[in-house]
Amino acid sequence: MLEYKEFLKQKTHEGIDSGISVNKLNPMLYRFQHDVVKWALKIGKCNIFADCGLGKTPMQLEWANKVPGKVLILAPLAVSQQTIKEGEKFGIKVKYSRKQATSEKITITNYEMLDHFDSSKYQGIVLDESSILKSYTGKYRNQIIESFRDTPYKLACTATPAPNDFMELGNHVEFMGVMTREEMLSMFFVHDCSETQKWRLKGHAEEAFWKWLCTFSVMLRKPSDLGYEDDGFVLPSLNIIEHIAKVDRNHSKGDMLFRLDAGSLSERIKERRITTNERVKKAASIINQTDDTWLIWCNLNNESELLTNMIDGAAEVKGSDSLDKKTERLMSFSSGKIKRLVTKPKIAGFGMNWQHCSKIAFVGLSDSYEQFYQAVRRCWRFGQTKEVDCHIITAETEGAIVSNIKRKEKDSMLMAKEMVKHMQVHNKENLCTKKRKQSYRTTKTKGANWTAIHGDSVLETQKIETETIDYTIFSPPFASLYTYSDSERDMGNCKNESEFKVHFNYLIKDLYRITKPGRLVSFHCMNIPTSLTKHGQIGIKDFRGDLIRMFQSVGFIYHSEVCIWKNPVVAMQRTKALGLLHKQLVKDSAMARQGIPDYVVTMRKPGANKKPIAGELSYFVGAEETFTRTGRLSIDIWQRYASPIWTDINQSNTLQYRSARANKDEKHICPLQLDVIERCLQLWSNPDDLIFSPFMGIGSEGYIALKIGRRFVGIELKKSYYEQAHKNLKRMETEAQKGKLFE
Numbered sequence: 001m002l003e004y005k006e007f008l009k010q011k012t013h014e015g016i017d018s019g020i021s022v023n024k025l026n027p028m029l030y031r032f033q034h035d036v037v038k039w040a041l042k043i044g045k046c047n048i049f050a051d052c053g054l055g056k057t058p059m060q061l062e063w064a065n066k067v068p069g070k071v072l073i074l075a076p077l078a079v080s081q082q083t084i085k086e087g088e089k090f091g092i093k094v095k096y097s098r099k100q101a102t103s104e105k106i107t108i109t110n111y112e113m114l115d116h117f118d119s120s121k122y123q124g125i126v127l128d129e130s131s132i133l134k135s136y137t138g139k140y141r142n143q144i145i146e147s148f149r150d151t152p153y154k155l156a157c158t159a160t161p162a163p164n165d166f167m168e169l170g171n172h173v174e175f176m177g178v179m180t181r182e183e184m185l186s187m188f189f190v191h192d193c194s195e196t197q198k199w200r201l202k203g204h205a206e207e208a209f210w211k212w213l214c215t216f217s218v219m220l221r222k223p224s225d226l227g228y229e230d231d232g233f234v235l236p237s238l239n240i241i242e243h244i245a246k247v248d249r250n251h252s253k254g255d256m257l258f259r260l261d262a263g264s265l266s267e268r269i270k271e272r273r274i275t276t277n278e279r280v281k282k283a284a285s286i287i288n289q290t291d292d293t294w295l296i297w298c299n300l301n302n303e304s305e306l307l308t309n310m311i312d313g314a315a316e317v318k319g320s321d322s323l324d325k326k327t328e329r330l331m332s333f334s335s336g337k338i339k340r341l342v343t344k345p346k347i348a349g350f351g352m353n354w355q356h357c358s359k360i361a362f363v364g365l366s367d368s369y370e371q372f373y374q375a376v377r378r379c380w381r382f383g384q385t386k387e388v389d390c391h392i393i394t395a396e397t398e399g400a401i402v403s404n405i406k407r408k409e410k411d412s413m414l415m416a417k418e419m420v421k422h423m424q425v426h427n428k429e430n431l432c433t434k435k436r437k438q439s440y441r442t443t444k445t446k447g448a449n450w451t452a453i454h455g456d457s458v459l460e461t462q463k464i465e466t467e468t469i470d471y472t473i474f475s476p477p478f479a480s481l482y483t484y485s486d487s488e489r490d491m492g493n494c495k496n497e498s499e500f501k502v503h504f505n506y507l508i509k510d511l512y513r514i515t516k517p518g519r520l521v522s523f524h525c526m527n528i529p530t531s532l533t534k535h536g537q538i539g540i541k542d543f544r545g546d547l548i549r550m551f552q553s554v555g556f557i558y559h560s561e562v563c564i565w566k567n568p569v570v571a572m573q574r575t576k577a578l579g580l581l582h583k584q585l586v587k588d589s590a591m592a593r594q595g596i597p598d599y600v601v602t603m604r605k606p607g608a609n610k611k612p613i614a615g616e617l618s619y620f621v622g623a624e625e626t627f628t629r630t631g632r633l634s635i636d637i638w639q640r641y642a643s644p645i646w647t648d649i650n651q652s653n654t655l656q657y658r659s660a661r662a663n664k665d666e667k668h669i670c671p672l673q674l675d676v677i678e679r680c681l682q683l684w685s686n687p688d689d690l691i692f693s694p695f696m697g698i699g700s701e702g703y704i705a706l707k708i709g710r711r712f713v714g715i716e717l718k719k720s721y722y723e724q725a726h727k728n729l730k731r732m733e734t735e736a737q738k739g740k741l742f743e
Helices: 004-011 031-042 054-065 077-091 111-116 130-135 136-148 166-176 181-188 205-213 263-276 275-288 301-310 323-335 369-379 401-431 458-460 497-514 543-553 568-573 580-589 637-640 675-686 698-705 721-743
Strands: 043-049 070-074 106-110 124-128 153-158 189-191 199-201 215-219 238-245 293-297 314-316 340-343 358-361 388-396 443-446 450-454 469-473 514-527 527-528 539-541 555-563 599-605 690-693 711-716
Touching: 004 497, 031 043, 031 215, 031 401, 043 054, 043 166, 054 070, 054 077, 054 106, 054 124, 054 153, 070 077, 070 111, 077 106, 077 323, 106 111, 111 136, 130 153, 130 166, 130 514, 136 166, 153 166, 166 181, 181 205, 199 205, 205 401, 215 401, 238 275, 263 275, 263 388, 275 293, 275 301, 275 358, 275 388, 293 301, 293 675, 301 340, 314 323, 323 340, 340 599, 358 369, 369 401, 388 401, 450 698, 450 721, 458 497, 458 711, 469 675, 497 514, 497 543, 514 543, 514 675, 543 555, 543 599, 599 675, 637 675, 675 698, 690 698, 698 711, 698 721, 711 721
Parallel strands: 043 153, 043 215, 070 106, 070 124, 124 153, 238 388, 293 340, 293 358, 314 340, 358 388, 450 711, 469 514, 469 690, 690 711
Antiparallel strands: 189 199, 443 450, 514 599, 527 539, 555 599
């Protein structure tokens, strides 16, 4: 079994350096490029999210050149040829091939040619413009991930990924082999609504997620994001120029006498088809007035054909062209042989470097901001020396398409800025040789009969003397990541049940050690409903049974348990559980189930109890009940202790908790009912016994312990809960002292 500190380090989900250390790199690299490549080689498997023109190509080439063994680069169409030329500039030989090559150190091919290659022959794989993965069908995405699952060195390079597209980040995470996309979503995110794409980061997971991502990813929009100078990496102005093409509104197909502005997406697509001639004529009149080099983007085949015919010197690249023809024309535009290029963003929107062109026209604009962004970035990128004019030609009936794109652009820029802000601190730290050390601090406060400790329950329990605790009672956490904190010391922050069991086992061993022989430990728990999203099936997880077996494994005896009734109507309203809904009973009762009760499970340490427990059954919760002592205790009271089901627990009888709930908490804290605590303490402890809770929360167990004349020690990791517990314990200490004075 790992030492506890080693386990915590492993639990942080930090990437493990599995690459090589290289100090001497290509001198032509900028300093920031040098440091990023050096770190990426050290990591072995890495994402480089660098904005257009920051030199992803030379970085990935130098990385591939230093990786031990053969490397395959997958790239979009025609980017391969640009990469080869870039390699020549940096003295790195790259061979283009459409089928398996045997002798070359670095081979580059197009994504479409993957079927012709044996991935096992390569020690390294580079995905150039890796965000293209999400444009592929699931089949291609899965093929790329599966083909290179066992490849030791991996590099994915793309411009800043869409900040609100966690699916795209998930693709990169899965390609790296860190975890599946579904595991990433389950670990760090909450699915807040019925739309598949709508996920948000859990409050406490926000910082942890970006820190985790930075262990195998680096992101920058400009060198200064990592603390370097921006010399040579300042973008010129981008001028967006809108043109509205007039249309004849008198011609309408359908019930309307006049054509109205398009509202829905389908209506906008229809208008684009109808208004092709008007928009193309408008574009041609603008472009033909100049002698400049132009990049003309369109979305429809008839737009492409008409533009090519009406614009002077225009050449077309369309989807039906052969790979050779596409490559030849794209490279001819790169070299200046072709001065006006007409094509679609989905054909040439990724990877091409066309800084020689500063005039762009969109004749047919889709609602995809990403397509627009990538298409503009072919020309407006670092290295561009001129202002870039971007002309957008739309028909007056297309509706608010331009304003829609502008809104998406504004949102994306804000989110990208936040994304970089979250990552840059950790990226800077990773690129430096010295790492910040994580410090662990604990505090302790004491009262007349109580001690409250703010710290790690495992470490602090280790400090308690052997066989000094009379009785322990608590509610254990369970694997529910980032619900209440982002600390790796939080037992709730476990990615699965297996990790939780390992973490909890460190504590159970010491619970056994500190408990007096013959004395008891009680834990309050419930079984856990499973879901399709997190577990792959709807059912119930036997959490109670798992805990019992864990305690038995260290030597505890399974002593007893009681089932606590809970109102299923309240549970249904709170959780909307499928099995509790009446409509499910009517639809198919095979999926209907009962409510899930709470349990108090009690374990006993072997050995003789040296101090018998009187069992103060006469002093009981609900003191308003009266009974007389006639040589034996009331049978009604006895049944309330001895019954295997407690139906009289007041679920709302808990300590006040709202002041302890932090803003980022995903759930309200659920303090143990005071009825349950008091009943257990009176049954299984004596006055002046030392009561322990390793998960003190807001101090409920200690509050009751002091109330009925016991001593208490509790540990709590979360600071806001610890502070609330301190207040509650202090208050009860004062009340208990007043009670003694009154007596």
